[in-house]
Amino acid sequence: MKIAVLRETVAGEHRVAATPETVAKLIGLGAEISVEKGAGLGSRISDAQFATAGASLAASAAEAVKRADIVLAVRRPAAKALAGSNPGALLVAALDPYGNEGEVAALAKSGVTAIAMEFMPRITRAQVMDILSSQANLAGYQAVIEAAAHFGRALPMMMTAAGTVRPAKTFVMGAGVAGLQAIATARRLGAVVSATDVRAAAGEQVESLGAKFIMTDALKDASGTGGYARELTLVESQAQAELVAGHIAKQDIVVTTALIPGRPAPKLVTRAMVESMAPGSVIVDLAAERGGNVELTRPDEIVDHNGVTIIGFTNLASRIPTTASQLYAKNLLNFLETLIDKTTKTLAINWDDDLVKATVLTREGAVVHPNFAAAAAPAPVPATPVAVPKAAPKTPSRKVEAKAAPAKTGAARKAPAKPAAVIAESAPVAKPAPKAAAAKKPAAKAVVAKPAPKKPAPKKLPAATLAPEAIVTAGSQPEAQKVVARRAAEKKPATKKPTVKKPATPEGGK
Known part of the structure; x- marks a missing residue:
């Protein structure tokens, strides 16, 4: 059983899918590890550290993938990069399939079994494998750090002989994993924190961290499935916008974290709201990769609008790559342990396992995930309407000929009735x-x-x-x-x- 670890090629991606610690544990499960040279340099992990853990170093991705049974990556690799792996080899990574259906189809044609780790169900058993939670946790922390670096003032209240410095006011929009960590980090730095969320259950979590929870009376609860919020109605959106508009003008730092899987990020902060903030204020948009929660956000750019700084980094977790790689690699290890028979030290995948069924994206040359299988298979449909009209004109022509014969016989029957006339x-x-x-x-x-x-x-x-x-x-x-x-x-x-x-x-x- 060979496992390949690839070096990331996406710009700005510094994480790696394995660490020396996880490599040693995978070898203990009977795996042969092949790491592409330079894979861990972005996370400050040298090739020598991988070699010391027992991994072999491959000069290229093609050499690492050759005859591999499992391929580990952070981002979705190109289908060509997987050429040479064993038929049906597992690709375990964050595949980001929404909006990238063409790349997913290419993975299916390559014959690999692609597993999207971001589809891991949010159940107790899968918590140790949830890459979204581990990476969002770091993103929420880093968002406050980036905001503090660009704020230009101290966050906590300070009482000195020269005078008193008021604490910075921080507003967090969205109390998910990233939002809660942003609240906790801002509180540790001494800021006065308030937060809002469309889910009523988030109020207790916000208040437990010492922040003030703000929610409009017009919005009772907008909890959705999987721990995410549902899409708001027009009335609810207007009520929420009025609440935000009145509160955001008084804030120094704003962190937005609202995301809906498979959909563009909802717009929460308009241009007018940004212009109502004081110069020197900072906004960090964690949804920049999906279009952003702020109207003026530009992906991977820092925008200055009327003195307000808008940070649109799309991969905040990768800005602290060492810690991010450590948590990500452990998520993959915990998942692989459920796929390997510890007795025979071979792959023993239970395709009926809830974790496997929820995460398998492609298998045996086809896209099998229910969210994408329908979109990948409508090719034969246009052939049916073409065949139907061809057969249709033939049938009426035959019917007309059949009616012509009895018409003549009817005329012959009417002939003897002429004497009566x-x-x-x-x-x-x-x-x-x-x-x-x-x-x-x-x-x-x-x-x-x-x-x-x-x-x-x-x-x-x-x-x-x-x-x-x-x-x-x-x-x-x-x-x-x-x-x-x-x-x-x-x-x-x-x-x-x-x-x-x-x-x-x-x-x-x-």
Whole structure:
């Protein structure tokens, strides 16, 4: 089992992922340690100290990583730097995946199993492995030290023969790990400290350190998951801004520490608030790496605005690298001990362990962490909408052809019904006559001409011959036409009655 320790290449990064103390303990677990030359110089750890602890020195990163099973680093290395490691080798570091999805995908393609130590869950068992807490603790301390160095005045109250020096007023925004350490450090230096936080539970912690807790009445509690604060509503943000604006104008030193994982830092201090502070005041923005809590913050720069100094260092922990490396290396050691079988002295990773599931970012060539797996796998989705419209136009064309055939058969079925239509046209002569007369006069004449030859025909024939013809036409007509035929038949015998009465008159004459 080979473990490689890389030298950091990010500008301003002076920490190292291992110390002689942790190297000796890893060797005791059966590991072979290869340290890249110069890896510890930024933390004042010489190559000789690593060699004395039992590590072998590699001339380059490629030599250190060759056939390595585990690679330790502080910041995320490039995927190319891991070439030559064993397939599925563990990369243990602070990977900073938010906003760097492309680099995370490259790590996945390289085949390494990337473990993001900043995702370590905040549970009792994982406290000794929590790199965020150990490094934020140092950042909060260093923030007050940087502020004191740029303040130009003493922080504690001093009573001398020459007069009394009032204590500096320090305001800490955010009472997390970094904020609490900033409060404690400022108090040790003699400043009068006040602090604010959107989480109501932080009030007791602030007051236990001797500081005054300030919170708006409009904001009851904004506690989120994992010990972080949730995002404030518009009303809550406005109430908090009013509180800060009225308090910050009286402060000498302000330390902002508000961060939300995976999101830009919330803006807490506006330009107007900065301009309300007295010249010589100092602001230290610990959220500068994520955009800053102060509107005027510039990452890794010191800004002077109307006499107010704004410090935007993005890696305060690295400004005290020896202590930071010592704590960081111990965090990694405590985590690796859970992955190594102390009996066989080999890697024995339990992939179902809560610590492993929470921190594994890439594995077996894919991004597996739930916060990033969805964003890394939508590539095949655009292929589906392209295939659907191609098949759609074919189906309607076939349906049109199928409908054309039955249309012809329906026309053939209507053909035998034509005689009925002819009978209907010939029988009700009176119905089409008014329509034709309304439209054109010659059409009415044509209708009259047709029944004209029919009227003299029944006169020439005997009455017996007319009766059967009337019955036949009535049988082929609808019920309404049958009633008309019956009425006509009833009227004809009525005309015969006067013929019977005619011979009666001559008898009376006799």
